[in-house]
Amino acid sequence: MTARALLAAVAAVALAGTAPVPEPAASTIRVSQIGYETGGAKVAVVAGLSGPQPWRLLDAAGRAVAHGETRPFGTDASSGEDVQRIDFGAVVAPGAGYRLAIGDVRSQPFAIAERPFLAPATAAMGFFYQQRSGVPIDARYVPRPDLARAAGQPRERVTCFAGTDQRGVRWPGCDYRLDTTGGWYDAGDHGKYVVNGGIAAWTLLDLHERLAAWGDSGAFADGRLALPERGNGGDDLLDEAKVEVAFLLSMQVPAGQRLTVAFSTDTGKPAGDFRTIDAGGLVHTKVADERWTGLPMAPADDPMRRFLYPPSTAATCNMIAVAAQAARIWRERDPAFAARALDAARRGWAAAQRVPNLYASSDFTGSGGYGDRHIDDERFWAATQLFVTTGDPALATAIEQSPFLRDDSVDFGWGGTALPGLMTLATVPNALPPATVAAIRARIVTLADRLLAERARSGYRLPMAGANFGWGSNSTLLNRAMVLGVAWQITRNPAYRDAVADVADFVFGRNALDRSFVTGFGARTVHQPHHRFWAHAADARYPEPPPGVLSGGPNAGAREDDTGGLKGRCVGQTCWRDDWRAFTMNEVAINWNAPLVWVTAFIDATRVRRAPAPA
């Protein structure tokens, strides 16, 4: 073959390699499609069998290397299915391309590996770089050249929205501008929202604060991630999180600034009760487009005017929490940044005390609402983070008297931030009396036990037994897994770690749809996320998603349009479609990918390490 012919042949193979591979059909044997840890539990879930059936584990060559019998479970409420389980935990030989088989039915292929979660954790962190606003996304730091793009909003100097909202209320605007360049886009849209940026940044920083206790403080050491900051000597996870912290700080109203805001208290009515106040120290809720843009839309092509939207007490508390957390994390690493963050947090705290009940209005078009009328939990969260950083005795009293110390909720998220306060108090050294810290630790363990009890009732071993899958359900599960992970950190009881891994197994494919909800990981994964730039399905000139991006997941309350006729006829975790239009179930978001990073990094960091060979 001539050199030219060889080149042509290579090119043909390469081209064939880019052709879309047809997706394998869904199997009734559901496995984690990335695979299982050599030393971990290994369970598959099977639907549609009657009575125990013989199973075989096949290696990549199709040879049976283990066998056994399925174990009936009964009806699984989250899917409506009758399920059985295959437990092949005894198999520890590493390998790729394993499949489980029952008769002629085969599972998707999967691996047994020492560290199956390392690559997903790294890819899931890479999502954040690619969501950066204000900077070009450089081909050197993305997994494929077509993911590079021009900067969106490289000079974002914005003023307050002035004009009429969706309900016809006129907002007066303001006489200042803030430079809000930077941060991460929230999701498939180009809004930047403080409450969601806050919980997402906290989640990554919380992971950082735990890695040493898990025995892996270098998990994201300099050079581990593909980032422009690589080689600066700093931890890569912190480099990425700092991008968002800086954005949150930029959203604060300048000291002494007077502003006209609406003190409406009833979401059912148009905004009202406009008053002019000293708004200094409060934080604007969001910077976002004036009207919704369509798909596809690269950030650099966004033609909309962008505005600051009114400050709220909830947004202020989010900034306080993360800025205070940042102040302790960067205290030695970057004292100037830490001091700036602490000053912002303190000014924010004073403002939130002065203006304790300024709620966000959801009446603006062009961006998400993130409205929240219950902000005592945000106040508590802000107080805990500020207290852990400063030891201020006045905050200690407020924390010790808080009803959140005895709260029963096992969930947290952008609108519910009490548990993040407790999770920090439980494990980050602080000046609370030891008995109070012990009580908080016991509380977390109690909540985790409640999650284990739910898991015992769940056919898919989920810490959420019912069919109540809502918007971003994958993050609900992953956030519950974080509570389990903290309980493991407190007790070292392996049952909690196993339960974390069960959530990961679900997210990577052990679910009723036989679907890995993380792009690029698994034989049947997500190809059409609702995202304005990774919009290949909507327009072939735009890229497919990068690997490591989590779909919001099943949403039993999704719009009729999104379910394609499923609405009302799907059960819990079956209410999902891989469709780029389906923003109620197939969008991606920073507050969903952050717990994916936390959970995958947790499993990897807490792996059973082999004893070092004797010297």
Ligand code: 9MR
């Ligand atoms: O994650 C948010 C979910 O909890 C809400 O129910 C939903 C409707 O208000 O909004 C979700 O957040 C979206 C935000 O408003 C705009 N950016 C995309 C977010 C993810 O879909």
